Amino acid sequence: MARRPLLDFEKPLVELEEQIEQIRQLAKDSEVDVSQQLLQLETLAARRREDIFSALTPSQKIQVARHPQRPSTLDYIQVITEEWLELHGDRRGFDDRALVGGVGRIGDQAVVLLGQQKGRDTKENVARNFGMASPGGYRKAMRLMDHADRFRLPIISFIDTPGAYAGVLAEEQGQGEAIAVNLREMFRLRVPIIATVIGEGGSGGALGIGVADRLLMFEHSVYTVASPEACASILWRDAAKAPAAAAALKITAADLLQLGVIDAVLSEPSGGNHWSPVQAAQTLRAALLEQLEDLGRLRESELLNQRYEKFRRMGRFIEAGATDSSLST
């Protein structure tokens, strides 16, 4: 198995990893049976990793969520579908490679799948614009979702973006309008919509494909109203306060479950999804199948009403005479 780059908080593991590697080399060159020691060390390493990953701070989770080897939208699609064909273009002159989509099948269920796509290295990331979709990307997503509605295919959406692209061209082409239209129109679609935050959910750019009947989130994924870096520089006037902002903004899956923003947390293999992508994909596939079956039982009007009510309930405020927050989940 290829060594993965370690995150800074994984440093306690470095020494163990090195020892394991050394013993492996020794075993290769000699006749000595080291399987016992190897097993011991590997167990210890696994336990350490478990300890570290069960106590990640919000800003550490951001690092995991942004890990270059964290499985991406296309990685998951390839593993969880039995058939899959990518579809291109917004039909207005553009095909955004930062937002991919197509038709496929999970188990017996034909679906439309779409999501933001990040790259693994600099070259890929330039082609994918770091997973930051342009207005054309959101319009392509809307076109695919309309297609899903027309042919009654459930929509599976994967959220993994630092945010919608913020550039001159994006403004010129109406980034705000493109996202806004998706938010409104997703309430109209007569098919089940399941969205999963697989990595980073960056603000409006994430929500633009995230108005779903069920919103799932991997354990170490994050979903933010504004990037902690931006938030820190605006509210703290100091970008170095990003870890404090990350904690204050409540961006983890556990926090968002409690706030009623998401519906379920998908657990990750020890060390995060990049340590065992196949296991992560199996978890995701099982969760999607379960939700598809669940939502498939609803009549069209029930589905639309429940989606509306789900978002209708979000928010906390005080009403006259009340002493504490009234609405929540």
Add this chain to the structure above:
Amino acid sequence: MSLFDWFADRRKATPVVRATQDVEDGDGLWSKCPECSLVVYRKDLIANASVCSGCGHHHRLDSSARLLLMADEGSFEPIDRDLAPTDPLAFKDRRSYADRILDSQSSTGLRDAVVTGFGRLDGMPLALGVMDFRFMGGSMGSVVGEKLTRLIEAATERRVPVVIVCASGGARMQEGMLSLMQMAKVSGALQRHRQAELLYIPLLTHPTTGGVTASFAMLGDLILAEPKALIGFAGRRVIEQTLREKLPDGFQTAEYLQDHGFIDHIVPRTRLKATLSSLLRLHGCGLAVAA
């Protein structure tokens, strides 16, 4: 060039100390335009819809002044006035969110950053939402989202058009993801209003940015804006700093958005009521029956 323009140019060229005082702050008898430094009698400025008679600069309006300009006299009935913000995340940056709320409440007399209600415009019934930039930059948290949603739902029920005056820096970070979700909530209510084939007109005023632009500001059947208003999704600084792109002239102004096809009409404030009245009439809103 008219003589008047010549004077206007002279005023711009004269190196006077720039006034920081805008109409909304200070109680002096006189007001100095921050754009052209023209000093006018405050009463005259207000009589001209807070538009500078020298350069046409649109001074910022608070929600009550805006309502006076738009709704028929005495017709506006506010709803949900008692809805107030709470602090769901116990958020604290350099100051606590709770303190910021109290400050904004005492300086504006409002509970949060939007006033909603029903009124009439040239006799035609309509639902009106007016954001108030003075309250934490008009940012959208749970209260703004909830009040607008209730307004739109009630308008759908009563079958009346909705007009929302936008003025906002975007989502309110202090309420975290609950703020982001207000974008979806309000958009959902607009979807139902739209399905009912009712008219929705947002008026974009200075500034309209971020999560408000990416939701109800851009969802109008018809979209109006005030001259020179800053309207955009991403902040100028973000685009400049992180992407090192040079910004074109007039970038993210109402005029720029109109040139690129995202705004139907730029309306000087002095023509606002007449323009809305005409649009409502043309869309049959004069025939609507008030509940």
